[in-house]
Amino acid sequence: MAGSLREEEEEERERLLLPPVAPGGEDGDDDGRKTGGKWEKTYLDVLGVCCSAEVALVERLLTPIHGVRAVTVLVPSRTVIVHHDPAAVSHSHIVKALNRAGLEASVRSYGGGVVAGRWPSAYVLGSGALLLASLFAPLLPPLRWLALAAACAGAPPLLRRAVAAAGRLALDVNALMLAAVAGAAALGDFAEAAAIVFLFSTAEWLEALACARASAGMASLMSAVPKTVVLAETGQVVGVRDVEVGAVVAVRAGEAVPVDGVVVDGQSDVDESSLTGESFPVPKLPPALVWAGTMNLDGYIAVRTTALAENSTVAKMERLVEEAQNSRSKTQRLIDSCAKYYTPAVVVLAGSVALLPLLLGAGEVKPWLQLALVLLVSACPCALVLSTPVATFCALLRAARMGVLIKGGDILESLGEIRVAAFDKTGTITKGEFSIHEFHVVGDKVEITQLLHWVSSIESKSSHPMATALVDYSRSKSIQPKPETVTGFRIYPGEGISGEINGRRIFIGNRRILARSSRCSTVPDMGDHRGASIGYVVCDGDLVGAFSLSDDCRTGAAEAIRELRSMGIRTVMLTGDSRAAAARAQEQLGLGGGALEELHAELLPSDKVALVGDLKARAGPTLMVGDGMNDAPALAAADVGVSMGLSGSAAAMETSHATLMSSDVLRVPAAVALGRRARRTIAVNVSVSVGAKAAVLALAAAWRPVLWAAVLADVGTCLLVVLHSMLLLRENETETRRGGGPEACRATARSLAMRSQLAGASDGAAGSVQGPGDGAEGCHCCPKPGNPSEQEPSVVVIDIPAEGDVGGCCGGSGKEGCAAPMVTTATCAPAPRGCCTSKGERRVSARTECCDNGVGARDSPRKAGQGCKDSKVLFWR
Ligand SMILES: Nc1ncnc2c1ncn2[C@@H]1O[C@H](COP(=O)(O)OP(=O)(O)OP(=O)(O)O)[C@@H](O)[C@H]1O
Numbered sequence: 109m110a111g112s113l114r115e116e117e118e119e120e121r122e123r124l125l126l127p128p129v130a131p132g133g134e135d136g137d138d139d140g141r142k143t144g145g146k147w148e149k150t151y152l153d154v155l156g157v158c159c160s161a162e163v164a165l166v167e168r169l170l171t172p173i174h175g176v177r178a179v180t181v182l183v184p185s186r187t188v189i190v191h192h193d194p195a196a197v198s199h200s201h202i203v204k205a206l207n208r209a210g211l212e213a214s215v216r217s218y219g220g221g222v223v224a225g226r227w228p229s230a231y232v233l234g235s236g237a238l239l240l241a242s243l244f245a246p247l248l249p250p251l252r253w254l255a256l257a258a259a260c261a262g263a264p265p266l267l268r269r270a271v272a273a274a275g276r277l278a279l280d281v282n283a284l285m286l287a288a289v290a291g292a293a294a295l296g297d298f299a300e301a302a303a304i305v306f307l308f309s310t311a312e313w314l315e316a317l318a319c320a321r322a323s324a325g326m327a328s329l330m331s332a333v334p335k336t337v338v339l340a341e342t343g344q345v346v347g348v349r350d351v352e353v354g355a356v357v358a359v360r361a362g363e364a365v366p367v368d369g370v371v372v373d374g375q376s377d378v379d380e381s382s383l384t385g386e387s388f389p390v391p392k393l394p395p396a397l398v399w400a401g402t403m404n405l406d407g408y409i410a411v412r413t414t415a416l417a418e419n420s421t422v423a424k425m426e427r428l429v430e431e432a433q434n435s436r437s438k439t440q441r442l443i444d445s446c447a448k449y450y451t452p453a454v455v456v457l458a459g460s461v462a463l464l465p466l467l468l469g470a471g472e473v474k475p476w477l478q479l480a481l482v483l484l485v486s487a488c489p490c491a492l493v494l495s496t497p498v499a500t501f502c503a504l505l506r507a508a509r510m511g512v513l514i515k516g517g518d519i520l521e522s523l524g525e526i527r528v529a530a531f532d533k534t535g536t537i538t539k540g541e542f543s544i545h546e547f548h549v550v551g552d553k554v555e556i557t558q559l560l561h562w563v564s565s566i567e568s569k570s571s572h573p574m575a576t577a578l579v580d581y582s583r584s585k586s587i588q589p590k591p592e593t594v595t596g597f598r599i600y601p602g603e604g605i606s607g608e609i610n611g612r613r614i615f616i617g618n619r620r621i622l623a624r625s626s627r628c629s630t631v632p633d634m635g636d637h638r639g640a641s642i643g644y645v646v647c648d649g650d651l652v653g654a655f656s657l658s659d660d661c662r663t664g665a666a667e668a669i670r671e672l673r674s675m676g677i678r679t680v681m682l683t684g685d686s687r688a689a690a691a692r693a694q695e696q697l698g699l700g701g702g703a704l705e706e707l708h709a710e711l712l713p714s715d716k717v718a719l720v721g722d723l724k725a726r727a728g729p730t731l732m733v734g735d736g737m738n739d740a741p742a743l744a745a746a747d748v749g750v751s752m753g754l755s756g757s758a759a760a761m762e763t764s765h766a767t768l769m770s771s772d773v774l775r776v777p778a779a780v781a782l783g784r785r786a787r788r789t790i791a792v793n794v795s796v797s798v799g800a801k802a803a804v805l806a807l808a809a810a811w812r813p814v815l816w817a818a819v820l821a822d823v824g825t826c827l828l829v830v831l832h833s834m835l836l837l838r839e840n841e842t843e844t845r846r847g848g849g850p851e852a853c854r855a856t857a858r859s860l861a862m863r864s865q866l867a868g869a870s871d872g873a874a875g876s877v878q879g880p881g882d883g884a885e886g887c888h889c890c891p892k893p894g895n896p897s898e899q900e901p902s903v904v905v906i907d908i909p910a911e912g913d914v915g916g917c918c919g920g921s922g923k924e925g926c927a928a929p930m931v932t933t934a935t936c937a938p939a940p941r942g943c944c945t946s947k948g949e950r951r952v953s954a955r956t957e958c959c960d961n962g963v964g965a966r967d968s969p970r971k972a973g974q975g976c977k978d979s980k981v982l983f984w985r
């Protein structure tokens with residue numbers, strides 16, 4: 109059932125994440141395919157794209173070409189992506205069209221190191237050599253003409269671009285530089301003219317090199333996907349784009365998985381780091397899901413595809429990164445609009461400085477003209493315009509590499525401002541892998557087998573984590589779900605689900621659904637499972653079954669929360685689950701049950717939205733992390749909504765602003781840290797570029813107009829800004845430090861996995877392969893007992909105040925306890941018609957004994973600072 113469900117979900121994801129319609133294209137892929145030729149996506153490195161001004165030019169050049177459907181220009185990485193029909197228009201045709209306008213385009217080869225290491229053009233080299241020779245002019249005066257030759261030698265690329273820009277009535281940096289060169293030459297400063305050309309083109313080249321280095325990272329996202337696949341049944345080799353959904357493809361050891369799918373045969377360890385940033389291999393057996401671009405390490409697997417190549421997760425990721433580059437952030441919009449006025453203003457100023465003395469008949473004209481040239485060179489706000497997009501691009505790329513997909517520069521900036529982090533519980537703080545403690549029949553209306561059949565059949569239509577547990581539980585009792593017998597399936601967000609089987613309407617869910625559907629009078633006592641969630645089954649108005657289930661915290665959840673708190677961020681839990689379950693998770697997170705500063709339980713999706721709004725108003729910019737469908741509205745309402753990617757629901761992924769590709773919540777503090785770093789980088793970039801300009805202008809105003817210094821300030825700061833932004837690509841020590849514990853655990857897991865791989869390779873058999881789970885046990889929520897002297901059995905009595913009834917809500921089992929402060933219930937279900945026995949204020953004591961089971965036993969409440977690392981419940985009173 110998991111397979112079919114996932115497929116549905118996959119379909120939904122596909123529907124939600126349809127390829128973006130790029131400018132110029134009006135329809136989706138399907139239409140294109142139907143009309144004959146296949147659309148292809150070609151990536152071009154276009155060095156001539158340096159400001160957003162070139163975007164329009166590229167679009168104007170390419171969109172009229174027959175066979176080109178859409179053009180996307182990514183300024184930060186100087187990339188142009190062309191959707192075209194290769195039969196109608198070839199790569200070289202596109203490249204030529206761009207190069208005619210002097211844009212220096214070349215087709216990016218897949219997997220290649222892009223253009224890194226490329227030599228400067230002949231123009232740059234020629235102009236440099238001539239300039240060098242001209243320096244000997246003091247010895248041999250005629251050599252000074254070589255400087256003029258140097259300026260001319262380097263000018264053609266500038267001229268071509270300036271003419272192309274002028275064609276669309278734009279004044280670009282090339283035109284400004286050429287004007288300055290011409291001016292300097294006219295004044296007889298040949299060396300100055302040559303210096304401008306040489307400095308400018310060298311800096312451009314270096315900048316392009318740096319950008320190419322940065323965008324190589326993006327290319328590597330997709331380059332891992334093989335271009336051909338082997339069909340498992342026939343052994344036939346076909347292009348990856350021709351593989352249909354449902355085909356079975358063979359993936360041998362050492363090959364990358366070509367398309368998203370389900371393992372149907374074989375077994376292997378798969379390295380998913382390209383997608384999740386998680387560096388240890390994940391064992392895959394049928395029916396595990398695998399994703400395109402991940403690496404099959406050591407075994408053969410057959411994969412039934414669940415998506416077309418262009419709709420694979422990695423392709424969608426790539427689209428998101430591309431879109432993110434195109435979306436301009438607040439800061440960037442501000443800078444761009446300033447830049448729009450800055451250039452014309454300075455050009456007009458330069459013009460008047462040059463003309464006024466002439467008109468007024470001032471004595472010496474030359475210094476005025478020099479001042480005008482300096483102003484002209486300073487009129488390009490290139491560094492300022494670059495200061496944000498390059499930093500944003502590098503940060504987004506860094507985020508993608510660590511398995512966090514951020515959908516734009518704005519989100520990145522907001523991430524750096526976060527003051528509150530709200531977490532959903534199930535599937536975010538906890539693993540979302542429930543285990544069933546009890547499953548009872550209530551009354552004598554049905555048999556247990558019948559009940560299990562109903563529950564598993566209806567639950568197999570739900571993607572809630574509890575559903576999986578209930579279906580597995582039924583299977584363990586030899587009852588197979590029959591989803592086809594269910595009609596009228598319905599989801600009640602925050603409550604549960606319902607469906608009809610053989611004319612009976614069955615409801616499954618929490619107390620709210622009980623209130624909605626039943627006319628019962630008693631609620632069964634669910635025994636001693638404190639902190640478990642209680643579920644009910646109602647058939648045609650009668651309560652017929654009840655069950656209790658719970659799940660444990662994720663690895664790293666506690667560290668993530670600690671990290672966020674150490675960064676001065678308030679942490680909050682917003683859960684649809686019961687208060688008892690919330691309190692149990694809180695307790696598992698440590699810090700004496702005070703890890704999260706606020707707990708809000710039993711929330712409907714609308715309550716989550718309201719609380720997010722409240723947090724925003726009360727404490728500042730709010731981040732929300734969630735996985736479920738019920739979280740989607742809250743994710744959208746938060747300043748930054750983060751969804752749990754591959755494990756979460758499609759709805760959450762769609763509405764969120766960022767997605768964690770792995771389920772490692774430690775990426776949340778890391779992403780916030782990255783956001784803060786990006787903000788700092790942008791601030792430094794902006795001040796450096798503004799500062800340099802101001803210094804040159806001040807120098808000029810002080811009658812010291814130095815033209816080459818102005819050029820250096822212009823292109824030099826551009827280069828500086830690019831290089832400084834690229835520091836973001838490097839892993840920051842604070843990011844590594846964030847959650848130092850789990851990092852160590854991951855290292856262990858990695859080395860264990862590697863060792864097992866080596867063992868497997870040397871003796872040819874898998875032997876006793878230790879999965880990553882084994883290696884990571886030390887980083888479980890519950891700290892592993894350390895000092896043996898602390899593990900001596902001792903009896904501790906923990907007093908837990910029983911939860912009081914709030915506003916006449918049903919009390920559930922009547923035995924749920926809560927140990928955490930500030931447990932609130934936002935809303936109460938309408939009081940069911942007399943279904944609950946009310947509860948008074950009570951204290952419940954648990955007698956516990958310390959134990960060292962390492963991974964916190966399910967029933968072991970643990971209190972920090974009581975000399976007991978872990979404890980086992982002996983009995984409840
Ligand atoms: N498919 C289901 N089967 C049984 N119970 C369900 C189902 N879906 C929801 N419920 C009940 O409704 C409650 C609220 O569900 P909801 O999805 O809003 O939150 P949750 O996933 O439990 O917690 P969180 O909000 O922390 O993710 C659950 O705790 C559960 O008791």
Ligand SMILES: [Zn+2]
Nearest residue numbers: 532534535736
């Ligand atoms: Zn959840």
